[in-house]
Amino acid sequence: MDILVPFEQPIRQVRFVRREKRFLVLVEDGTEKFWVHTNNSGSMLGLLRPGEEMLISKSPNPKRKLPWTLEAVYANDDWCCVNTSMPNKILYAAFEHRALPELAKATKLQREAKVGQSRLDARFESPGGDIWVEAKNVTLVEDNSAAFPDAVTVRGQKHLRELMALAAQGLRVAGFYLVSLAGAHCFAPADYIDPEYASLFYQALDAGVEAWPYTAKVTPQGVGLDRRLPVWRN
Template sequence: MMVAVIIENPIRGSYIERPNRFTVAVHVDGERRLAHLRDPGRLRELLIPGNDIILRKAPPGNRKTEFDVIALRRGDEWVLVNSGFHSDLAAIVMESSAVDEFQGFRIEKREYSFGRSRIDFLLASEDERMLVEVKGCTLVRRDLALFPDAPTERGRRHIEELEHALSEEYRSSVLFLVFGKGARFFSPNHEMDPEFSSALRRAHEAGVNVIAHSMATDLNGNVLVYPLRRISVLWPDESP
């Protein structure tokens, strides 16, 4: 049985522009509306005027945006661009049998404070603890997924915290959720952020697990987002 995150009552629209980092203007039913974009990346391959967009009505409250952005179209597929669902998707991956590194561990706590950061998950087994940081990756070129699509000092700090945790008797993993059905490989985007790329490689060489897992986003009445497969990690000086 497929396990998926289900997002109900989607609304179709089209993308107009991005007035600021977390707000986009969209056409819905022929009118210009504002929607909250919960993804700090540049998303240049997705935020194209006229591109199809999936929205959800925002919950009641005092906010300027009427909708939340859920997904954008890329070719013949939808791409999730809402980090609010990453935690539940990561939990599905970790609780499945798809990734050997998570076998024997259970989720102990979400949003675990460690050092100067809040790490997405603390896992526990009978005699070990593991920190897991989750990153969403939307940039896919042919079969290669790249992260990040914009420089990320915060992301680099998380990786450094995971490496430091090894010295305090934690195991550590970073899980990249790759939103693209065609992705077969993952690589840090050294051209975009060499500091993040170098930090990730150092952490990997120190013992941090670097795991990438592709995800699919389907629209069939509701939006379904579900894991596909683990994909190989390549480093910038390697090729498929």
């Protein structure tokens, strides 16, 4: 497995103590306890167990109040990336390294691309027309099925509605789901957590929105892209 996106260095291994106010995580390394930042606003369901090993990276920005950022948690006998910026980085790197078959003919990338009233993570130019993509991080696996989201996401619902509106205009649009937790054999929306998102997800598929769920391979050095998962539906 080739690493497409290395973690910010230096990387440090610590253990989880507790979480507060969504974006604060208390960790310890055997000699001290200290707070680190997490950009993951989801629940990280099943991942935050006391004593669980974590990877944190140090920001090069000396003005940051909390210099360390949570990158990954050890779960399911493997590392799981919980940094929500990683799917975008993997998507961009996969295009540059020709690691994503769906983008094999794409020739140019525009990040944070605006179309109408929508702003999506990427627009790829290709001979067959532009491809608009929104990226999501998946850290929940139940009964061998990767599931998104791990908490009710009004923002995610909004994104699906935007993707459907673009598909209705004849544009090619897709959701790229980076499955960071090991053990998944398929992908499905988490209807037991956010039934509205799940309903919109299947409506989006029927409307022509593509779903690209891919497993990630996470190591203490960084993250690579593994294999595409089938989408499960009733």
